[in-house]
Amino acid sequence: MxxxxxxxxxxxxxxxxxxxxxxxxxxxxxxxxxxxxxxxxxxxxxxxxxxxxxxxxxxxxxxxxxxxxxxxxxxxxxxxxxxxxxxxxxxxxxxxxxxxxxxxxxxxxxxxxxxxxxxxxxxxxxxxxxxxxxxxxxxxxxxxxxxxxxxxxxxxxxxxxxxxxxxxxxxxxxxxxxxxxxxxxxxxxxxxxxxxxxxxxxxxxxxxxxxxxxxxxxxxxxxxxxxxxxxxxxxxxxxxxxxxxxxxxxxxxxIYQQPVQISRQVVDYEIGEEENAENKYRMAWGNVIGSYQDYEKVIAMQVLSDVLCGDNQAVLNKALLEKGLAENVYLAINDGELQNWCQLEVDHIKEENLDQVKEIVFDTLQTLIKKGIDRQQLDATLAYLELNLKERNFGGYxxxxxxxxxxxxxxxxxxxxxxxxx
Ligand SMILES: [Zn+2]
The missing domain is CATH 3.30.830.10 (Metalloenzyme, LuxS/M16 peptidase-like)
Structure with a gap:
């Protein structure tokens, strides 16, 4: 036509x-x-x-x-x-x-x-x-x-x-x-x-x-x-x-959301009666990445997610898990909406370690900002992501x-x- x-x-x-x-x-x-x-x-x-x-x-x-x-x-x-x-x-x-x-x-x-x-x-x-x-x-x-x-x-x-x-x-x-x-x-x-x-x-x-x-x-x-x-x-x-x-x-x-003031909130969730509450604290940080048109930024954030917390050897995981301060760290990229955003979350923390976890997260990120990320690791992650995107393997869909x-x-x-x- x-x-x-x-x-x-x-x-x-x-x-x-x-x-x-x-x-x-x-x-x-x-x-x-x-x-x-x-x-x-x-x-x-x-x-x-x-x-x-x-x-x-x-x-x-x-x-x-x-x-x-x-x-x-x-x-x-x-x-x-x-x-x-x-x-x-x-x-x-x-x-x-x-x-x-x-x-x-x-x-x-x-x-x-x-x-x-x-x-x-x-x-x-x-x-x-x-x-x-x-x-x-x-x-x-x-x-x-x-x-x-x-x-x-x-x-x-x-x-x-x-x-x-x-x-x-x-x-x-x-x-x-x-x-x-x-x-x-x-x-x-x-x-x-x-x-x-x-x-x-x-x-x-x-x-x-x-x-x-x-x-x-x-x-x-x-x-x-x-x-x-x-x-x-x-x-x-x-x-x-x-x-x-x-x-x-x-x-x-x-409509687009204008940037908001940084705020801190405490939200409760329920655990089972038998569960131990001791290490059930979770901490998360959210940031808007950009709009739906910033497709490259989203890809970059996916690479970053892998480099920072893709596995137990990844830099953020290593910093927290080695010290036994948490059990799980992940960076989720929430895309597909008008504005994409990311969520960095650390799970299974003891109450007395909350401040220390926060410090380690920010220190690790600051060090990376100053010293840069290992080039080889970035290349490897990018190559893997590219392969995945080209394969268009949608897991059965x-x-x-x-x-x-x-x-x-x-x-x-x-x-x-x-x-x-x-
Ligand atoms: Zn339903």
Whole structure:
């Protein structure tokens, strides 16, 4: 297709060669509703379809997580209780899932078979645009939360239970605390999955209003990868859904967080009754690295993460573990959002050693800043990382699914869809 060529209500806006992948990226837009579509056309028989919505939390209620679960509980054309589970059983799909991120919700599928690919695409489109949740409050109660009136009334709900599990992990609690501190003025301060304390504040009315605002074509990003039957996909989108819908105002944001004042916080977490509390202290530091466009910086931080704490011989690990001051040191790079950030964490510290651990961390880093990092070690890490990136080994995930994540990690913020693919 050529630039400005239109088909089934869509127009081609841009065409870019992605030479490393032997592919062409087509950016299209649905003229009436402004739904955006990016197709990575390449010779790949495993075909991927995914629809994403920009979902920016404004509280810890986990509303987008509950929506993600709920829309897959039946739709107008596929009213069976769990189309998802039924599909899993019968489909030849290589991938089928739904994921709630900090700022988006993504529904991707992958299949080698054309018919199967189209069937799954149909089910997913009907799920997001015509879900039964609009008339069936039971779905919200089941997936979100409700009170079970047994002898002792208790809160129940699929997402509520899931998040109770997540909130029992100290790592999760630490990460949430850092997010709140680093991004205190934008949507990244909130737990997109939902804080069990806040999930039960969400009402059905708020849930439906949120659905209506965010699950709209004007806020949708469709990603296609591989040798897909494009004509069929565009026709399906336009005829069954978009042609009868109107455009909405775009959802603005997310907005950049301005630098915050350095602060120190103490957060509690629970341990088991039998566990010894003595060395259960954890310390972490969080820093924003840059924006989604600073891709090189993220790669540099990954190299640094390996050099500083990649294994027990790495410089930070060695400094702390040899003295028996901690059991685990890691530097996590949290990328894929508007602003990337890193988290340096030291685990299993005794209370009386907290100050010493902090001193050693900062002394070690200061020494490295002054004396530099061993060149050979950096070269080795870079070579290994390069090999990994070129191999594109995604641990069992179809390439198209990972490409979908990578495309959204730039496209959602107004960047080029192909920016992170090469
Ligand atoms: Zn979930």
């Amino acid at each position: 050529k630039i400005n060529e239109s088909k089934h209500g869509f127009v081609v806006k841009k065409r870019t060669e992605v030479s490393e992948l032997n592919a062409t990226m087509y950016e299209m837009e649905h003229i009436k509703t402004h739904l955006k579509l990016a197709w990575l056309k390449r010779d790949e028989e495993n075909k991927t379809f995914g629809i994403a919505f920009k979902t920016l939390p404004s509280d810890d209620s986990g509303v987008f997580h509950i929506l993600e679960h709920s829309v897959l509980c039946g739709s107008q054309k596929y009213p069976v209780k769990e189309p998802f589970v039924e599909l899993m059983k019968s489909s030849m799909s290589t991938f089928l899932n739904a994921l709630t991120f900090e700022d988006k919700t993504f529904y991707p599928i992958s299949s080698r078979n054309n018919q199967d690919f189209m069937n799954l695409t149909k089910v997913y489109l009907d799920a997001v645009f015509n879900p039964l949740i609009l008339n069936k409050k039971e779905i919200f109660l089941q997936e979100g939360w409700h009170i079970e009136a047994t002898e002792k009334p208790t809160y129940k709900g699929v997402v509520l239970n899931e998040m109770k599990g997540a909130f029992s992990s100290p790592r999760e609690i630490m990460m949430n605390a850092l997010n709140r501190a680093l991004f205190k003025d934008n949507c990244y301060q909130y737990v997109s999955g939902g804080d069990p304390e806040s999930i039960t504040d969400l009402t059905y009315e708020q849930f439906i209003q949120t659905y209506q605002k965010y699950y709209h074509p004007s806020n949708a990003f469709v990603f296609l990868d591989g040798d897909v039957p494009l004509d069929d996909v565009l026709e399906l989108l336009n005829q069954e859904y978009l042609s009868s819908m109107e455009a909405n105002l775009p959802i603005e944001g997310p 179809p390439q198209g699914i990972i490409f979908g994540f990578q495309v959204l990690e730039s496209w959602l913020y107004g960047g080029k869809p192909e920016a992170h693919l090469e």
